[in-house]
Amino acid sequence: MKTSKMTFLGLFTAVAMILSFVETLLPPLTSALPGIKMGLPNIAIMFILYRIGWKEATVVSIVRVILVSLLFGSVISMAYSLAGAILSLSIMTLMQKLTSFNHVSISVVGGVCHNIGQILVAWAVTSTAQIVYYLPVLLISGSAAGILVGLAAGMLEKRVPKIKF
Amino acid sequence: MKKKDFILIGVIVALALVLLICVKLTQKEGACVVVKIDGIEVATYSLNVNGTYTLNGGTNVLIIKDGFAYLSEANCPDxxxxxxxxxxxxxxxxxxxxxxxxxxxxxxxxxxxxxxx
Incomplete structure (x- = not known):
């Protein structure tokens, strides 16, 4: 791996971590539902997915989740976030490679998949199937957040000049 | 934004709304609450009996009052x-x-x- 690329990925891991932190400062939309988040780090992850590739995006995403869980969350929350992040990135990669959907669509599907992944892990850990009743509300909030994140990612993609590695 | 992006997002939101309505419509007044820890059922309490129960050796406190159940205390950070x-x-x-x-x-x-x- 070239030094310039390594630096770029390190920089974007930091950006994703800062976005995770900024997200914790935002007032919760509703306290009744845990798991409603903006998904701001996805702006950085999508940028890498478009500019460099899915392997690099996966590495940055996983490193981000591990570091953020250790810094601001707990080891248990790491499992939920990892499941969400991996499912979300897999689907976003497939959509970006195989379809012509734009940033906003990919971000919405990514956000929704993040929620689904988290719910599935929560279901597995607690063996309480009723947890899926959270899903409809999470899908709506995930779509709304995904639209904003997708618009931001699209703007970033358009405005940041292409770098050659 | 192209037409198909609007359609995709529209379908996801519509699906979520339909699911939400289905969940709301099928919900009935409950009779009891079941407490599960680590996936194993540990206790069942009637919603008609008011009471305060310490769960999981003190990590959480469950209160049942006037047909509603809620947790009043927890030892977790959030x-x-x-x-x-x-x-x-x-x-x-x-x-x-x-x-x-x-x-x-x-x-x-x-x-x-x-x-x-």
Whole structure:
């Protein structure tokens, strides 16, 4: 791996971590539902997915989740976030490679998949199937957040000049 | 934004709304709550009997009052389970992920369990 690329990925891991932190400062939309988040780090992850590739995006995403869980969350929350992040990135990669959907669509599907992944892990850990009743509300909030994140990612993609590695 | 992007997002939101309405319509007044820790059912409490119960050796405190169940105390850092508020309808669930604890409302068909506990 070239030094310039390594630096770029390190920089974007930091950006994703800062976005995770900024997200914790935002007032919760509703306290009744845990798991409603903006998904701001996805702006950085999508940028890498478009500019460099899915392997690099996966590495940055996983490193981000591990570091953020250790810094601001707990080891248990790491499992939920990892499941969400991996499912979300897999689907976003497939959509970006195989379809012509734009940033906003990919971000919405990514956000929704993040929620689904988290719910599935929560279901597995607690063996309480009723947890899926959270899903409809999470899908709506995930779509709304995904639209904003997708618009931001699209703007970033358009405005940041292409770098050659 | 192209037409198909609008369609995709529209379909996701519409699907979520339909699911939400289905969930709301099928919910009935609950009869009891079941407490699960680590996936194993540990206790059942009737919603008609007011009471305060210490769960999981003191990590969470469950209160049942006037047909509603809620967690009043938790030892986890985020207290999300306490913030989830009161539940009373079938299928509603309070989740405490750090302690792997859930409190789920069941309907009248679970009454036989009530008698045993």
């Amino acid at each position: 207290h999300l389970c306490v913030k989830q508020g009161k539940i009373s309808k079938t299928g509603q669930v309070i989740t405490c992920l750090p302690n792997k604890l859930t409190v789920t409302v069941y309907g009248a068909e679970k009454n036989d369990v009530d008698l045993i506990s």
